[in-house]
Amino acid sequence: MSVFAMLFPLFRRRFGALALTLLLSAIALAAGTALLGTSGWFITATALTTLGLGFNLFVPSALVRAFSFIRILARYGERFVGHNATLRLLSDLRGWLFAALFPRLPLSDRSIRHGDLVSRLTADVDALDVAFLVAIGPMLGAVIIGTGMTAVLAWFLPEAAIIYALALGCAILLVPAALIVVSRRFGRAAISAAADTRVAIYDAIGGHADLTLLGILGTTHRRFAGGAQNLLDRRLTLAALTTAATAAVQILAAIALTGTLWQGLVAYTDGTIDAAVLVGLVLAVIGSFEATTVIVRSVSKAAAALAAAERLTNLANLPAAIVEPRQPISFPLDQPIAFSDVHFSYKGGAPVLRGVSLTIRPGERIAITGPSGGGKSTLLRLLLRLNEAQSGTLRLGKVPLERIASADLHAHVALLSQDSPVFIDTVRNNLRIAQPLADDAALWAALEAARLDTFVASLPEGLDTLIGEAGRTLSAGQMRRLSLARTLLSNAPVILLDEPTNALDRANELGFFETLAAATAGRTLIMVTHADIPEGTVDRVMEMRDGRLV
Numbered sequence: 167m168s169v170f171a172m173l174f175p176l177f178r179r180r181f182g183a184l185a186l187t188l189l190l191s192a193i194a195l196a197a198g199t200a201l202l203g204t205s206g207w208f209i210t211a212t213a214l215t216t217l218g219l220g221f222n223l224f225v226p227s228a229l230v231r232a233f234s235f236i237r238i239l240a241r242y243g244e245r246f247v248g249h250n251a252t253l254r255l256l257s258d259l260r261g262w263l264f265a266a267l268f269p270r271l272p273l274s275d276r277s278i279r280h281g282d283l284v285s286r287l288t289a290d291v292d293a294l295d296v297a298f299l300v301a302i303g304p305m306l307g308a309v310i311i312g313t314g315m316t317a318v319l320a321w322f323l324p325e326a327a328i329i330y331a332l333a334l335g336c337a338i339l340l341v342p343a344a345l346i347v348v349s350r351r352f353g354r355a356a357i358s359a360a361a362d363t364r365v366a367i368y369d370a371i372g373g374h375a376d377l378t379l380l381g382i383l384g385t386t387h388r389r390f391a392g393g394a395q396n397l398l399d400r401r402l403t404l405a406a407l408t409t410a411a412t413a414a415v416q417i418l419a420a421i422a423l424t425g426t427l428w429q430g431l432v433a434y435t436d437g438t439i440d441a442a443v444l445v446g447l448v449l450a451v452i453g454s455f456e457a458t459t460v461i462v463r464s465v466s467k468a469a470a471a472l473a474a475a476e477r478l479t480n481l482a483n484l485p486a487a488i489v490e491p492r493q494p495i496s497f498p499l500d501q502p503i504a505f506s507d508v509h510f511s512y513k514g515g516a517p518v519l520r521g522v523s524l525t526i527r528p529g530e531r532i533a534i535t536g537p538s539g540g541g542k543s544t545l546l547r548l549l550l551r552l553n554e555a556q557s558g559t560l561r562l563g564k565v566p567l568e569r570i571a572s573a574d575l576h577a578h579v580a581l582l583s584q585d586s587p588v589f590i591d592t593v594r595n596n597l598r599i600a601q602p603l604a605d606d607a608a609l610w611a612a613l614e615a616a617r618l619d620t621f622v623a624s625l626p627e628g629l630d631t632l633i634g635e636a637g638r639t640l641s642a643g644q645m646r647r648l649s650l651a652r653t654l655l656s657n658a659p660v661i662l663l664d665e666p667t668n669a670l671d672r673a674n675e676l677g678f679f680e681t682l683a684a685a686t687a688g689r690t691l692i693m694v695t696h697a698d699i700p701e702g703t704v705d706r707v708m709e710m711r712d713g714r715l716v
């Protein structure tokens with residue numbers, strides 16, 4: 167999908183407001199040009215009146231007032247409608263991007279890191295706000311006004327009209343186009359340098375403790391300073407290019423002005439033009455160049471906006487991690503889960519699963535043990551369709567897994583992953599993510615099964631205690647147990663637990679295994695663990711080694 171194809175539907179939805187902005191911008195510009203022209207004509211004619219020539223004062227003074235009011239109102243309206251439409255456009259874009267992003271997670275492009283992703287969703291989207299309002303709008307307005315002004319000049323001073331049209335054409339089309347071409351590379355580099363700086367900040371904050379202990383905070387700081395300097399250099403280059411373009415536009419304005427004055431004086435000497443009209447034309451020429459400075463300023467930002475749009479389209483163009491079925495089949499309840507000769511490797515990596523066959527009866531509890539890196543977590547990921555097997559089949563009864571919509575699958579298969587997050591919110595809301603309508607009794611039962619009930623009961627506000635960065639911070643073991651409680655609270659008939667006890671001491675681990683059967687009664691359980699499992703905790707224990715079940 168191209169940048170245009172990505173943005174067009176969003177622009178189309180706001181077409182009315184954007185067209186109105188454009189109209190108001192053109193009116194403001196026309197009123198400004200007419201105001202200067204009429205004022206020049208009015209002042210000159212009034213001066214000549216004192217020399218004894220007759221002049222009707224009422225029409226021009228009424229026109230000056232009318233044009234200034236129109237200009238003020240049109241400018242205000244343009245800002246109001248334009249900013250409103252742009253903010254809505256950006257909000258549409260963010261919504262669209264989020265919707266496009268989720269089916270692509272986890273991202274197949276491993277070069278896009280978390281900080282970079284955040285940067286794309288925030289700064290890159292913000293960079294696009296200039297794309298319409300400050301670039302396309304004034305440019306179209308200037309074309310309309312430039313055409314009108316050329317027509318007026320052609321009526322009074324045909325030769326001056328040619329000079330004016332050429333100069334204005336260069337100022338609103340050629341200079342901005344050249345600026346875009348030259349600054350595009352720097353705009354791209356500036357956006358990517360800004361993203362790198364953000365990634366460096368996230369990394370430094372996330373790894374602050376380890377970087378300090380390893381004594382390499384200084385190196386990190388120097389690397390960040392280097393990145394910031396790089397960003398500054400790019401921005402300075404862009405600013406220098408913008409200044410050069412502004413100077414070029416000023417020179418073109420001077421050429422248009424000189425041409426009008428020169429041809430005007432020739433015509434005045436010949437007696438074919440009135441002095442007051444000539445002054446009015448000269449000032450109107452100056453006024454009509456008003457839009458050009460805005461265009462240059464915004465076009466320099468448009469280079470960065472284009473680069474940002476490219477980064478967003480690259481993100482949206484990543485292949486979906488899961489292909490949703492066209493005609494999904496509902497998740498079949500009480501059916502065995504069957505892996506049959508499943509082979510899998512991560513993109514470009516060595517084989518992780520090498521012909522895994524396994525059948526789990528509904529309600530059965532199994533544990534998978536084995537050395538680190540053997541492929542245990544990967545097996546769980548395939549069951550959730552977070553990754554797709556390259557060969558072999560995965561079925562629920564007779565239904566192939568890929569025929570079930572992922573939302574339906576995820577509503578029926580709950581996972582406690584090795585890095586389940588705890589959100590900055592209350593204990594209650596952290597738990598209710600799994601079951602929004604769960605009552606307190608269900609929450610306490612889940613906390614008890616995860617051996618966290620005593621701790622939560624000891625908190626001053628119990629279930630309503632705020633946890634995470636902004637509130638009370640939990641230990642790693644407590645966070646793990648909270649995530650475990652959340653998984654156990656889910657109504658899903660299939661529960662996948664990846665190292666559920668890895669932050670528990672042995673006493674709590676044994677306690678957890680004791681309550682596991684009750685907490686998962688009637689549900690299918692697949693537990694990946696390195697722990698010694700007491701007899702009777704599960705129905706079957708299997709070992710996974712080098713991608714094979716032993």
Ligand SMILES: Nc1ncnc2c1ncn2[C@@H]1O[C@H](COP(=O)(O)OP(=O)(O)OP(=O)(O)O)[C@@H](O)[C@H]1O
Pocket residue numbers: 512513515518536537538539540541542543544545
């Ligand atoms: N997202 C990924 N992309 C590429 N390779 C991966 C990815 N996740 C895991 N791997 C690789 O796949 C192999 C199996 O990993 P997996 O996490 O399934 O093993 P595991 O048996 O669960 O290990 P552990 O007990 O340490 O959690 C490892 O060699 C790992 O490096």
